[in-house]
Amino acid sequence: MNTEPDPEPEALDPAPGSRAARGSSSALATVITVYDKGPLIVRGPFTLQSDDQQEIDPHRDVVALCRCGRSRVKPFCDGTHALGAGRS
Amino acid sequence: MGLPAPRGPLSQDLFAVLRGRPGPAALALGELVGTVDAAANLGDGGDARTCEDTQIALFACYGLHYDGFEDVDAGWEWNPHLLAVRTTLEARFERDLLTSAGEAAPQLSGGAPLARFLLDAASPAHESALGTYVHRQATLEQFRELVIHRSIYNLREGDQHTWAIPRIGGRAKSALVAIQADEYGGGVPGRMHAELFGYTMRELDLDPTYGAYVERIPAISIAILNLMSLFGLHRRWRGALLGNLAVTEIGSSIANRRYSEGLARLGASDRARWFYDEHIEADAVHEQLAAHDMCGSFAAEHPEELNTVILGAQATLDLRRLFATTVTDAWNRGTTSLRAGTPA
Numbered sequence: 438m439n440t441e442p443d444p445e446p447e448a449l450d451p452a453p454g455s456r457a458a459r460g461s462s463s464a465l466a467t468v469i470t471v472y473d474k475g476p477l478i479v480r481g482p483f484t485l486q487s488d489d490q491q492e493i494d495p496h497r498d499v500v501a502l503c504r505c506g507r508s509r510v511k512p513f514c515d516g517t518h519a520l521g522a523g524r525s
Numbered sequence: 526m527g528l529p530a531p532r533g534p535l536s537q538d539l540f541a542v543l544r545g546r547p548g549p550a551a552l553a554l555g556e557l558v559g560t561v562d563a564a565a566n567l568g569d570g571g572d573a574r575t576c577e578d579t580q581i582a583l584f585a586c587y588g589l590h591y592d593g594f595e596d597v598d599a600g601w602e603w604n605p606h607l608l609a610v611r612t613t614l615e616a617r618f619e620r621d622l623l624t625s626a627g628e629a630a631p632q633l634s635g636g637a638p639l640a641r642f643l644l645d646a647a648s649p650a651h652e653s654a655l656g657t658y659v660h661r662q663a664t665l666e667q668f669r670e671l672v673i674h675r676s677i678y679n680l681r682e683g684d685q686h687t688w689a690i691p692r693i694g695g696r697a698k699s700a701l702v703a704i705q706a707d708e709y710g711g712g713v714p715g716r717m718h719a720e721l722f723g724y725t726m727r728e729l730d731l732d733p734t735y736g737a738y739v740e741r742i743p744a745i746s747i748a749i750l751n752l753m754s755l756f757g758l759h760r761r762w763r764g765a766l767l768g769n770l771a772v773t774e775i776g777s778s779i780a781n782r783r784y785s786e787g788l789a790r791l792g793a794s795d796r797a798r799w800f801y802d803e804h805i806e807a808d809a810v811h812e813q814l815a816a817h818d819m820c821g822s823f824a825a826e827h828p829e830e831l832n833t834v835i836l837g838a839q840a841t842l843d844l845r846r847l848f849a850t851t852v853t854d855a856w857n858r859g860t861t862s863l864r865a866g867t868p869a
Contacts, residue, residue, distance in 0.1 A: 472813045472817060473637075473640075473641070473817075474644075475644075475812075475813050476809065476813065478810065478813055478814070496806060496807075497707055497711065497806075497807065497810065498703070498706070498711070499703050499810055499814070500810060501806075501809045501810040501813060508809075509782075510805060510806055513806050513809065514778075514806075514809040514810070515778050515779075515782065515805050515806065515809050516649060516776065516777070516778030516779050516805075516808065516809045516812065517778075517779065519644070519648050519649050519650060519776065519779070520649055520650055520779065521650055
């Protein structure tokens, strides 16, 4: 009979297959890239949340975050930065 | 779908042969090769990009490499006699694409300048008159026309660029795969962009069956799809296919927002607007990946093919302008931009 105690539950481990679980492999670091005259692109595991800790669904694995402040779908980019100043 | 109706002597002969078995009937195609120019009126002055006979014939040739046609034996796909006809048609199409695109091609070197060139060339700051028209004044009937034009491509959105995946590598391939994953709805059934377009059609009381409106769709709209198949099915055009995808994604967020707002103005449902709304966020990611990571990396690795990326982008933008002008000219005259036939 196995008298070993059950292994400590790894309460902080995220569900298998979740974004965060994939991040547990060091090969999958989160990378944020600043694009020339464009948005910030986030690749790898991340959680996006509002200032009241509500999770924001990114809808896709790779996201573009607004850097110009003019997007109508913030925090995401909607391409508005490419329009001349004053147009949106 | 079945083969569409022929639109001239060339497609008439070609489709008659395609309805037979790919054995002895193939020989009749040998004669057809020699008569393409005369049959489709593509000698001096004829533009293959807007030639109904040429584009519907190419559509049939390329269709065999996708889902095919109910009335055409699948054995035709790699039939050398048919490929000879297709090659002759493609030579005319390429001639007219490059005549227009080659004139304005800039001399660039390096991935970053290429990315900047693409972002500028397809910038939403140069909005077409068609985009403004749809946003502000198109009627529901006109919006439905636009959806019909695009249905030949959007109901199969993504498939044409998938041809590039096995033909490129490294960072460019990773970027392309990230874009394509979104196009195919991240693997979630019912979320493929092609399916979202089907929902738009249904909401607008249109039939989302592929090819349902092909008879009403003019050459210029079919040429936009054929261009992608041409680039997709020839490895020598792989750079052009990437350029085509890049300028399709760049500026698309803004264009789709305008379409969505146009539909809202017309009182369309949220479900009808879903396709356009999805592209607002998705394409803001895709345009960066396509310009920098895909085209930029590809050109850095294959500098000898950088010019092909530019040609692909220019040819695409030229066709798109031609399409936009054709449609707005018709609407400004108060007529339909579709071919004559049963009302949609």
